[in-house]
Amino acid sequence: MVRGSIGVKVSARQAEGFTDAPDPNVCAVLVYGPDSGLVNERALRLLQSRGVDLDDPFAAVTLRGDELSKDPGRLYDEATAISLGGGLRVVRAQGVSDSVAESMQFVFERSVENVFIVLEAGNLGPRSRLRRLFEEATLGAALPCYADDDVSRGRVIDGILRDAGREAELPALDYMAGRLGGDRGIARRELEKLLLYVIDEEGKITLEQTADCIGDESEHVLDDVATATCTGDMTELSRAYDRCVATGQTDISILRALYRHLQRLHETSIARDRGVDVAQAMSKLRPPVFFKDKAKFSAQVSKWTTVRLEDAMGIVLNAERLCKSTGMPGDLVSERALFQIASATRRR
Incomplete structure (x- = not known):
């Protein structure tokens, strides 16, 4: 210093x-x-x-x-x-x-x-x-603030588990360290999910429990892009998109992750139009909405009508078609689609 x-x-x-x-x-x-x-x-x-x-x-x-x-x-x-x-x-x-x-x-x-x-x-x-x-x-x-190396990542994992009064078997720790690199916020979120998953289980956290709960980081950066897009948060969208690029996500995978998220919002919106409570409609989704994300997901539903969600899904499908069938740079096509949809959210 x-x-x-x-x-x-x-x-x-x-x-x-x-x-x-x-x-x-x-x-x-x-x-x-x-x-x-x-x-x-x-x-x-x-x-x-x-x-x-x-x-x-x-x-x-x-x-x-x-x-x-x-x-x-x-x-x-x-x-x-x-x-x-x-x-x-x-x-x-x-x-x-x-x-x-x-x-x-x-x-x-x-x-x-x-x-x-x-x-x-x-x-x-x-x-x-x-x-x-x-x-x-x-x-x-x-x-x-740069990505954790193996040593610092291990300290972070140990610290979070220790603060929760839990320990993990060595193979489980190795699995966590291998899957939770790149972004400290994602790592914490995944470990919180794991701790909730094993809350009623005694003893050290096992590899099987860890593998059941913790996925690959790439899944989460894609989810972050979809969430930021449908919330209309331009700043977070820029950051999430950069993380996707840094972790090697393709333009097609980004667009498809967004399309899946729009489908889930669309399914919930249709149920809402039929008079079903939004919370009840969300509970029917599979996979279920993670409990910490429920408020954000519900807020997104309130921002969109069913028709506008269908328009957004059309934008994504057209962007994927352009990526596959034209000589246009895929990153420009996908970014334009993302920010077009995010802007539509903010204009409501």
């Missing part, structure tokens, strides 16, 4: 220690990298380290990247606002890019007090204006 007349530049190896004990002189941290789950996790831990109630709207605010892209100056406005309850105010901004660099420059130049700012971003190269700003600002710190 380097500090001088410039800001705090944290190496990937030092990132975990900085998250647990951030420099008290730092008022703003940029958490960035390709592992969005780890970015989110470390950002939350940094915010919690300041002892502020993150659910208190007078002391904490969360901004989204799509909001700031339209109004970058809002970041400065929130950073300089005074907490109505007195004391420290925390500002969290998710999915940011270089577009907020100028606002943060103003924050650093004015040395604002009683505020702690955490920005979350994707993979920023060394030439990124935002990254360079945080690495050079006296009151700033840049915190990289």
Whole structure:
């Protein structure tokens, strides 16, 4: 970790220690990298380290990247606002890019007090204006988040199991380590599912139980793209699509995963049109909707009509046809379809 007349530049190896004990002189941290789950996790831990109630709207605010892209100056406005309850105010901004660099420059130049700012971003190269700003600002710190290696992945798995009071057999641990790489958020979600699956079982978690519950990471990045598309969350869609590309998913597999998700929404929407309660209709889906995803899925159903879902399914089918039968670049075709559908969700 380097500090001088410039800001705090944290190496990937030092990132975990900085998250647990951030420099008290730092008022703003940029958490960035390709592992969005780890970015989110470390950002939350940094915010919690300041002892502020993150659910208190007078002391904490969360901004989204799509909001700031339209109004970058809002970041400065929130950073300089005074907490109505007195004391420290925390500002969290998710999915940011270089577009907020100028606002943060103003924050650093004015040395604002009683505020702690955490920005979350994707993979920023060394030439990124935002990254360079945080690495050079006296009151700033840049915190990289890269995919876990075998050793750190094992520590994460052990820690989650230990916190839940559970242990796993060695073959089960090896299986988890092999299947849960790439994104810390996905790994945690899968381990939570496993712990729920074995909640009534005694003894160490077995390989059989683990294999029954934990799938391949590729399934989850595809699900994330479909969910973000049908929610209309452009920022998360961009990140999820990048994760798909990073894990080697093809354009056809992305489109087909989205089509399957639209089919499930369509089936639920038809039942709703017939007077069936949405929760009851969802309970009939196979495979069932994971309990942590039920609220999101229900919210998606409320955003769509049956006719509009059929239109969206038609867009996906046409995109797959174009990928297969024309010389058009598949990535451009699939991205256009994804963002066209996501935009339709937001226009409702």
